[in-house]
Amino acid sequence: MSSEVVSGVSVEVKLYKDVPQDSLFVLGLPDVGLVGAIAVMQLIRNLNMEEIGYIDSDVFPPIALIRKGEPKRPVRIFYSQTGNVLxxxxxxxxxxxxxxxxxxxxxxxxxxxxxxxxxxLGGVPVPNRLDIEKPKVYGIGVLSSDREYLEKMGVELIEEGFVAGAYALIMKECVKEGISCLALLAESYLQYPDPGAAASVLEVFSKITGISVDIEQLKSEAEELRLKLRELMQRTMSALREQQKSYEYTLPLMYV
Amino acid sequence: MSSEYIGDVIERFMRRVTREIREMIERFEEELRGPLCDPSTQCLEPLTEIFETPDEVVIRFDLPYVRDKDSIQVSVSEDTVTLYARLEGVSIRTGHIVYRGVKFFAYRKSVRLPCEVDPERTRARFKDGVLELRLPKKVKKYYSIRVE
Known part of the structure; x- marks a missing residue:
């Protein structure tokens, strides 16, 4: 795959290798408590996933990531044959x-x-996170079959509310295209990296997909991650303010 | 009474405008700021969350690697909170040039409060590496004046 134009903006989607169909496509973006970003980092590390591509665009921040001395795109795609996961x-x-x-x-x-x-994968901010030992994970399913599956697997659905940011747009696109999409959101801190919430999300992810992910490693490295990810958390907070994330605390108007 | 009331309204308005301008400046500074550490003093700046309830200002500091409450010193005035928390020489595993080979021995942070508080009634708790301070807002006293 190569460059294409989406809504008048140039986007480069590059995959270095073919991916079998019927894979699971897991996303973890920097968001509330960096829950999704931490969870996906652990998934990639634990499944020893191979870097197979990237997404880049002129409208992305002008940033290159340096990893082991090599410049890389900050938005990358990984693949594992174990579980057929992207x-x-x-x-x-x-x-x-x-x-x-x-x-x-x-x-x-x-x-x-x-x-x-x-x-x-992501978080939902709760003001009493400090008093919660094990964050609960809520689900959102785009298709009715997604919702049925989540309920069957014992995941409580978010019945009402708003979702703001990238996941909101992705869900709306999935509704339009009829693509299966499940969101798993753990109770989390808003402004602090929350590896505990990421562990909860991965636990539920493992349960609903059958793909085993080691969360003990994540728990043992929790303090290190909280320290290491402070700057990313701060940058993310600036982005979240723009994304009207506070909408997620708002009650919807309609009953239907 | 009536002029006092108007004075209060103006004061509240001015305080809100001042706070909003200050928050705007802080957001701008945040965009341009450097790392949340100072290798020269071997100090880290903690992530901090501030919000208000009708009666309190609540501040939470994220303090990973702070082992116990005895390592924490907090001083509170009517409009500022200052935190110092001791660390036992923590380093961050990374190849990043800012952090490589540096050990940090404390968190330091001074926070300006969005409104005046009663420092003596501050409550603090430390759990899972998060310090929470609850600062009761200063209550203005009103006196009924009998008109003669």
Whole structure:
């Protein structure tokens, strides 16, 4: 795959190798408590996933990631044959102006690769997180079959509310395209990296997909991650303010 | 009474405008700021969350690697909170040039409060590496004046 134009903006989606259809496409973007970003980092590390591509665009921040001396794109795609899983990890908080293009590219890619489902990992901020020992994980399913599956697996669905940011756009695109999409959101801190919430999300992810992910490693490295990810958390907070994330505390108007 | 009331309204308005301008400047500074550490003083700046309830200002500091409450010193005035928390020489595993080979021995942070508080009634708790301070807002006293 190569460059394409989405909503008048140039986007480059590059895959170095073919991916079998029916894979799970897991996303963990820097968001509330960096829950999704930490969870996907652990998934990639634990499954020893191979880097197979990237997404880049002129509207993304002008940033290159240096990893082991090599410049890389900050939004990369990984693959593991174990469980037939694709994962997208972003090491930057994308500005709100980049989200429509980014989200459209994700759903286009999911469609082209004929993925089985998109799985969005993230957090939902709760003010009493300090008093919660084990964060609860809530689910959102785009298709009715997604919702039925989540309920069957014992995941409580979010019945009402708003979702803001990239996941909101991805879900709306999935509704339009009829693509299966499940979101798993753990109770988390808003402004602090929350490896505990990421562990909860991965536990539920393992349960619903049958793909085993070691969360003990994540728990043992929790303090290190909280220290290491402070700057990314701060940058993410700036992006979240733009994304009107506070909408997620708002009650909807309609009863239908 | 009536002029006092108007004075209060103006004061509240001015305080809100001042706070909003200050928050705007802080957000701008945040965008341009450097790392949340100072290798020259071997100090880290903690992530900090501030919010208000009707009666309190709540501040939370994220303090990973702070082992116990005895390592923490907090001083509170009517409009500022200052934190110092001791660390036992923590280093961050990374190849990043800012952090490589540096050990950090403390968190330091000074926070300006969004409104005046009663420092003596501050409550603090430390759990799972998060310090939470609850600062009761200063209550203005009103006196009924009998008109003669």
């Amino acid at each position: 994962a997208l990890a972003s090491e930057v908080a994308l500005p709100v102006s980049a989200l429509p293009v980014f989200s459209r590219s994700i759903v286009d890619l999911a469609k082209k690769l004929r993925v089985k489902s998109l799985v969005l």
